[in-house]
Amino acid sequence: MQRAFRLEPRTWKLIALAALAAAAAIGFWPYLAPALRLAAGGGVIAFLLDPLSQRLCAYLKRPLAVGVAILGVAGALVGLALLLAPFMARQLGALADAVPGSVAAVRALIERAAGFLRDKGIELGPLAANLDWNAVSGLASGALGGAMGFFGNLASGVSSFGMMVVMAYFFLADRENLLLRLEMLVPLAHRALAVKMAGAVKRELMLYLRGQALISLIVGALTSAALALAGLPSALVLGAVTGILNLIPYFGPVLGGIPAVILALNGGWQRVVIVLAALAAVQQIDGALISPRVMGDLTGVSPVAVLLAITVGGSVGGIAGMLFALPSLLILRISLRVWAQRRESD
Secondary structure (H helix, E strand, O other), X not given: OOOOXXXXXXXXXXXXXXXXXXXXXXXXXXXXXXXXXXXXXXXXXXXXXXXXXHHHOOOOOHHHHHHHHHHHHHHHHHHHHHHHHHHHHHHXXXXXXXXXXXXXXXXXXXXXXXXXXXXXXXXXXXXXHOOOHHHHHHHHHHHHHHHOHHHHHHHHOHHHHHHHHHHHXXXXXXXXXXXXXXXXXXXXXXXXXXXXXXXXXXXXXXXXHHHHHHHHHHHHHHHHHHHHHOOXXXXXXXXXXXXXXXXXXXXXXXXXXXXXXXXXXXXXXXXXXXXXXXXXXXXXXXXXXXXXXXXXXXXXXXHHHHHHHXXXXXXXXXXXXXXXXXXXXXXXXXXXXXXXXXXXXX
């Protein structure tokens, strides 16, 4: 027997307060957005570091355990960056230097195609002759920079990232009190459901992130090796770009392959074919062997929903929005699933 669904007066008050808060947030969004971005970034970092800090809490007091976890991870990342930075910088310079030669190769290819069509009686008109190749070179450089822009964004956002790390420390150090306060904000009638929903989201999202991180690392390593065998001089950088962008379903491999194809143009169409074949082979290995074994059917999300989420994320936040699109969709799916199970059990 189904019972009538009614909201308590306190719930209606909370809904009204939430509506007022949403209206105020929309009005003051330009001023609130930076703070919200820092809080969201701190929350993401805290979420990723929570398993390590929880393990360390078995041996250390929580504030010290959180500090050791953050310093340990930061030290490892800084050491890796210092180790790879000179080599990566040289490879990035090689990529930038390759753009003019790649544009010249494209220009020669178009001119040959135009000559072939002209011999067949097909005239392209002034389009090919009057094409501004300086502008084309700028567009190619822009495409290269767009596909690899997260490196520059990371370098220019060091101070913001530092603030996020500080916020993550306080989130983790005061974890129990913070979770208790958040729990108390939920009406008593829905509190158990909210706790169950949060637990399911945390458990499945952590499994997804671990699996995707492992897949990204493997795909990046395979891509670097394949491109090195193909003779590209910046294989490590290109592999890192492809591995990170592989986190974006469907579009990620295409975006990650743009810099490799641009660089391969310097070696002629034979080099382009080899590079495309290498990238396709890595993606086939990923789709047939790596992802099924690592992830299984963990996501279970419709491809149409994934495409829509990526499109919305790209329009809102560019490549960063596309990276966060699928995790956001998973959070929504898990929450709705827990809610549906609750309704079925009533």
